Amino acid sequence: xxxxxxxxxxxxxxxxxxxxxxxxxxxxxxxxxxxxxxxxxxxxxxxxxxxxxxxxxxxxxxxxxxxxxxxxxxxxxxxxxxxxxxxxxxxxxxxxxxxxxxxxxxxxxxxxxxxxxxxxxxxxxxxxxxxxxxxxxxxxxxxxxxxxxxxxxxxxxxxxxxxxxxxx
Numbered sequence: 001x002x003x004x005x006x007x008x009x010x011x012x013x014x015x016x017x018x019x020x021x022x023x024x025x026x027x028x029x030x031x032x033x034x035x036x037x038x039x040x041x042x043x044x045x046x047x048x049x050x051x052x053x054x055x056x057x058x059x060x061x062x063x064x065x066x067x068x069x070x071x072x073x074x075x076x077x078x079x080x081x082x083x084x085x086x087x088x089x090x091x092x093x094x095x096x097x098x099x100x101x102x103x104x105x106x107x108x109x110x111x112x113x114x115x116x117x118x119x120x121x122x123x124x125x126x127x128x129x130x131x132x133x134x135x136x137x138x139x140x141x142x143x144x145x146x147x148x149x150x151x152x153x154x155x156x157x158x159x160x161x162x163x164x165x166x167x168x
Contacts, residue, residue, distance in 0.1 A: 002031055009035050020044035020073050020101075023054045033061035040120065042101050043090075044071030055094050067120055068094060070113070071101035076138035079109050087116045103138050107148040114155045121152060 005028075008016060015038040018029055023046050033039050039058055043051050051068070058066045068090055072081045082104065091098040099120025100113035110121045126139040133139075140148060 001028070005032055005035065009037070014038070015040055018042065018054070020046065020071055024050050026053060026057045029054055029057040030061045033058040033063040033066075036063075038065035038067070039063055040067045040069060040099075042069040042071045042122075044069075044073035044101060051090075051094075055096070066094075067097040067099060069099045069101040069120060069122060070118070071122075072103060075103055075135060076105050077103040079104050082109050082113075084109070084113050084116050087113060087118050091117060103135075105138050107140070107144060107151055110148060111151040111155050114152050115159065121148075123148065 005016065016032050016035060018032055018039060018041040020042040022028055023041060023043060029041070041054055041058070043054075046054070055066065055068070070082075070084070070087050070090060072078075072083070074081060082100075082102075084100070087098050087100060090096075097119045098117065099122065100110055100118040101122040102110040102113070103124070104110075110118070110123060113121065123145070124135045124139040125145050126133065126136055126141060129136045129139060129141060
C-alpha cells in the first residue's frame with residue numbers, strides 16, 4: 001500500500017518492486033512509479049493486457065526506469081510452466097530489461113533464463129530448508145545460491161557472440 005511505499009522511499013531503497021498480485025492495482029503502480037526510483041514489476045499472475053496496462057501506468061507516471069520479471073507464481077513452479085521464450089518476447093514488445101522471478105526447484109531454469117536474455121534473477125533463499133516455511137521447498141540454501149551465481153556467470157560468459165573460428 002502507499003504507506004509501505006512511503007516507508008521504503010524514506011529508507012532510500014534503490015528500487016521499488018511491484019509484486020505479481022499488485023500489477024493490476026493501477027493506482028498503486030502509478031504511485032510507485034511516481035517516486036522517482038527504478039521499478040521492477042513481476043508479471044506472474046497477469047495476462048498480457050494487464051502487463052500492457054501496468055507498463056503504461058509506469059510510463060504515464062513519467063518513469064522510464066522499468067524492468068519486467070517473467071514469472072510463474074506456482075509454489076513451487078514446474079519447469080514446463082516457465083515459458084522462458086517469453087523473456088526475449090517481452091523485451092522486444094516493451095523495450096525494457098526483462099528478468100526472471102523463479103519458483104522452480106533447483107538452479108537450471110534461472111540459468112536457462114539468463115541464456116535467453118534475463119538480466120535480473122529473483123530466487124527465494126533460506127539458511128536451511130529444515131527450518132520450514134511456506135517457500136522452504138523451493139528456496140535455495142547458501143551453497144545452492146553460490147552454485148546458481150556460478151552457473152549464471154558461466155552462462156553469461158558463454159554468450160559472447162557468434163564465431164565460426166577455432167579457439168586458440
